[in-house]
Amino acid sequence: MANERIVGPIILLGAPGAGKGTQxxxxxxxxxxxxxxxxxLLRDNVARQTPLGIKxxxxxxxxxxxxxxxxxxxxxGRLREADCERGFILDGFPRTVPQAEWLDKFLETERESKDxxxxxxxxxxxxxxxxxxxxxxxxxIAGRRSCPSCGRIYNVYFQPPKVEGTCDVExxxxxxxxxxxxxxxxxxxxxxxxxxxxxxxxxxxxxRLVVVDGDQPVEEVMRQAFSAIEHVNRL
Ligand code: AMP
Numbered sequence: 001m002a003n004e005r006i007v008g009p010i011i012l013l014g015a016p017g018a019g020k021g022t023q024x025x026x027x028x029x030x031x032x033x034x035x036x037x038x039x040x041l042l043r044d045n046v047a048r049q050t051p052l053g054i055k056x057x058x059x060x061x062x063x064x065x066x067x068x069x070x071x072x073x074x075x076x077g078r079l080r081e082a083d084c085e086r087g088f089i090l091d092g093f094p095r096t097v098p099q100a101e102w103l104d105k106f107l108e109t110e111r112e113s114k115d116x117x118x119x120x121x122x123x124x125x126x127x128x129x130x131x132x133x134x135x136x137x138x139x140x141i142a143g144r145r146s147c148p149s150c151g152r153i154y155n156v157y158f159q160p161p162k163v164e165g166t167c168d169v170e171x172x173x174x175x176x177x178x179x180x181x182x183x184x185x186x187x188x189x190x191x192x193x194x195x196x197x198x199x200x201x202x203x204x205x206x207x208r209l210v211v212v213d214g215d216q217p218v219e220e221v222m223r224q225a226f227s228a229i230e231h232v233n234r235l
Contacts, residue, residue, distance in 0.1 A: 004032070004086070005086070006086050006087060006117060006120040006121050007031045007032075007033050007086055007087035007121075007229070008087040008120060008121055008122070008123040008125070008126070009087055009088055009089075009090065009103075009107065009121075009122065009123065009124075009125035009126070010027060010033075010087065010088070010089040010090065010125060010126050010127075010128065010229060011089075011090045011093075011094070011125045011126070011127040011128070011203075012024050012027075012089065012090065012091050012092075012128055012130065012225075013127055013128065013129040013130070013196070013199055013200070013203070013209075014129060014130035014131070014132065014214060015132065015134070015137055015189060015192045015196075016137065016141060016185065016188045016189065016192060017132065017137040017138075017140040017141040017144065017185075018130040018131070018132045018137070018140075018214045019130050019132070019140075019214050019218070019221060020091045020092060020130060021037065021091055021146075021151075021153050022153050022159075022218060023128075023130065023218075023221060023222060023225055024037065024089050024091035025151070025152070025153070026218075026222050027089050027222075027225060027226070027229070028089050030226070031087070031089075031229070032086070033083075033084075033086055033087045033088050033089055034081075034083045034084060034088050034089070035088075035089050035091055036075070036078055036079070036084075036088050036089065036090050036091065036093065037091040037092050037093075038071055038074070038075065038090075038091075038092045038093040038095070039091075039092045040091075040151065041074055041075075041078065042056045042060060042066060042071075042074070043060075045074070046060070052070060052073075052074060055070060056070065060179055061178070061179065061184070062184065062187055063179060063183075063184040063185065063186070063187025063188040063190075063191060064187060064191055065095055065096065065191050065195055068096055068098050068099055068102070071093065071095075071099065072099065072102055075093060076106070079106065084121070085117075085118065085121055086121055087121050090103075090125075094199060095195060095196045095199075096195045096196065096199075097198050097199065097202055100199055100202050100203070103125070104124070107122045107123070107124065107125070110122040111123075124206075124208060125208060126208065126210065126228060126229055126232045127199075127203040127208045127209045127210065128210050128212055128225050128228050128229075129200060129209060129210070129211045129212065130212055130214035130221065131211055131212065131213055131214055131215075132214040132215050133215055134189070136215065137185075137189065138182070138185065139157065140155060140157075140158070141180050141185050142180070142182075143155040143156040143157040143158065144176070144177070144180055145161075145165075145174035145175065145176055146174060146175060146177065147167035147169070147170050147172050147174055147175075148172055148173075148174075148175050149167065149170040149172040150167065150169055150170050150172075152167055152168070152169060152170075154167075154174060158218075159218065161174065208232070210228035210232060212224045212225055212228070
């Protein structure tokens with residue numbers, strides 16, 4: 001059952017297919033904080049054909065990153081929603097050094113203006129890097145299926161649904177993301193290496209990074225991620 005204590009910000013860092021979405025959902029449920037996936041937020045904008053969605057769609061289709069400013073405008077509103085008051089888990093954000101710098105500034109400003117409980121909710125983040133062998137990422141992504149209704153993630157090889165092609169919870173037909181195609185995945189991995197991997201140094205040098213081997217069973221990754229959340233000193 002979700003508890004009511006202040007958890008603070010948590011960031012999941014990792015290549016496409018490293019298991020960020022799966023772990024983010026488990027952490028969100030256990031700690032009772034929202035999962036904020038910028039990929040999901042962007043896909044929602046694309047589906048609703050908002051001005052942001054129309055701009056983002058073409059870029060996402062190539063595997064490149066959406067420009068920082070568009071993502072930051074979207075994230076600012078989301079982080080100020082009431083359900084973030086005990087903390088939140090970021091999945092797929094930050095993805096560039098300027099996004100990480102922006103987040104540090106944002107949290108600092110929130111700490112200055114709020115009471116003690118809100119200050120803790122906006123403490124410096126715990127960053128969990130899910131490390132997975134590059135060769136295995138393709139298999140993980142190729143097997144990935146998700147429920148269009150509840151967002152639950154499956155993998156036909158490692159974590160299949162009880163009934164093939166059907167969500168265990170919603171009964172909906174599982175779908176494959178359009179950007180999980182091989183040519184797009186290659187571009188997404190390139191973008192990860194060039195633009196996101198520098199965040200390992202950014203957070204490592206600030207003493208906030210915990211590396212977890214993402215190549216273990218989901219439960220073991222979860223156990224180590226939970227331990228990081230409980231024990232990392234946020235000061
Ligand atoms: P994801 O579901 O996290 O793999 O994201 C899917 C796509 O959305 C990425 O390939 C990017 O095009 C875009 N995207 C998601 N999060 C970000 C972000 N923080 N910065 C820039 N682009 C993003």
